[in-house]
Amino acid sequence: MSGILATLRRELCAYFFSPLAWALLTLLLVINGTIFALIISFLSDPRSAGGRPLDFFFSSSWVVLMFIVPLLTMRLISEERSSGSIEVLMTAAVTELQVVVGKYLAALLFYLFLWLPTLAYAAIVAGYSEIDWGTIASGYLGIFAAGAVFLAIGTLASSLARNQVVSGVITFAVVFFLFLVFGSLQSLVNSSVWKEFFAYLDVAGQMDDFARGVVDSRHLVFDLTTVIFLLFVTSRTLAAKKWR
């Protein structure tokens, strides 16, 4: 436990000390702000069908997510390996799993921190109209759950490559693929069993559900098991050390 906490603390510090993190925060504010402004101006057009602005916001959030996840996770293990600090880390009295979980949790917490400013949008909307806080909570839950899965993918990718850029690109490719493939597979198959199966795996579709305020526990179970599985694989990768 102390191994996880020590790693978590140190990784959080590393995020807050690195310029990348602040650049990311700025970028995210600009992108999210632009998306939010577009949604508002779109909805205030009298010809639009109307709707709740935050529903639109949450269902478009995957675009942002796809870009920030690789940037957050790419350094986690790759950097330790390329700088050589992994040698003193992995000869300390900690297990691989403790290190991996600590690093992953740090990435997850920083990821949540990056979304914090978007609460302002809810506050703005609340100032002008009725607002359904339940839907907003479910929207954030969607961002959290999808982020948790993708960050775990990124953590695994980071343990595979010594080069940060390579691990970032792997993460981006996998996340991109996952966003596209299951959505389109659903429309390609006729059998309802397969449709349901692909829907189960479709994290992007899952985010739409959450954005609409539908909290489906199946999604959460899927996400949790995926995260556990991926972190376990990461710790085994780290333990195998074949390419050191």
Place this chain on the structure above:
Amino acid sequence: MIEVQGLSRRYGEFTAVDGISFQVDQGEIVGFLGPNGAGKTTAIRMITGFLPPSEGQITVAGYDLLAQPVAARRQIGYLPETVSLYGEMRVREYLVYRARLQGMGRMDARRAIGEALERCLLDEVEEQIIGTLSKGFRQRVGLATAILHQPRVLVLDEPTVGLDPKQIVAIRQLIRELGAERTLLLSTHILPEVELLCNRVLIIDRGKIVDQGTPDGLRERWRGNPTLRLDLKGEPAEAEQRLLGLNGVIQVRRLDRPTGEGAPEASRFSLECEVGRDLREEVFRLCVEQGWVLLGLSEDKASLEEIFVRLTAHESAQEATEDGRPQPLEPGPLESEPLEEAS
């Protein structure tokens, strides 16, 4: 304290460490000596639990490193060859992190950090950012990290490489102090360091331990016939004859004339004598009789360097081990000045 049995590591076709076995007892300072690329670092990485061995067993302080990795690693303090620290952290901050990582309690950690900072002379830089420290200081932070959790075994991989002479002296002093109370395994390719610090030496070459023993024991074993070296003024050809005539001299060789010293007519000889004979007195008398001026007379000890060069010069090492008994060393061009400064 450390027990290694049949340890091997292969990288594909290449065998970096080839079935080495050895033991380091409590309180010993053992030097792991070998040329670059001999497999020292690979062996050390396996002993510290960083690299899984292809074969073999490692026991540290009674814990099997492969079966109980965390318990075994808790007993090891490790300074890797290239000390890589988190550059954005301050020295004290980093040590606090390490103490937590090693599972130390708050009070223990505070005491241990204070002690490590003092020990490694880091007090003045404890609030500095690691990235801004000099190499010598970073090395000391690495050492502080290694001793922080009070391990029973310290493993140091080339601790003085890349430091300036002053820093080398300071680090060696520190190592000697640390070695007084702990079991220490030290890898190096610097011979004077071994002579200065270690009770016992393991010479490793091409993944195998080619010899081991105390520095004196090794010297004894590999010395061969005692050799005298003398500088004198006199007729060189005649001197050579006369010296060879002495009882107990096996061979006389004329070496290069020493340059400088304002003695152009002086010549230098090397006398190989029978084992167990000290001919210095006879040589002196001969000089007096002949009216030669004796400028210098010294015993030529086989230095650890020569042994090392011999053992790791690949063909001759082969011969020596096949014969069973080592062959005497040739007083060759390699003179007994140490390769590097001895502090």
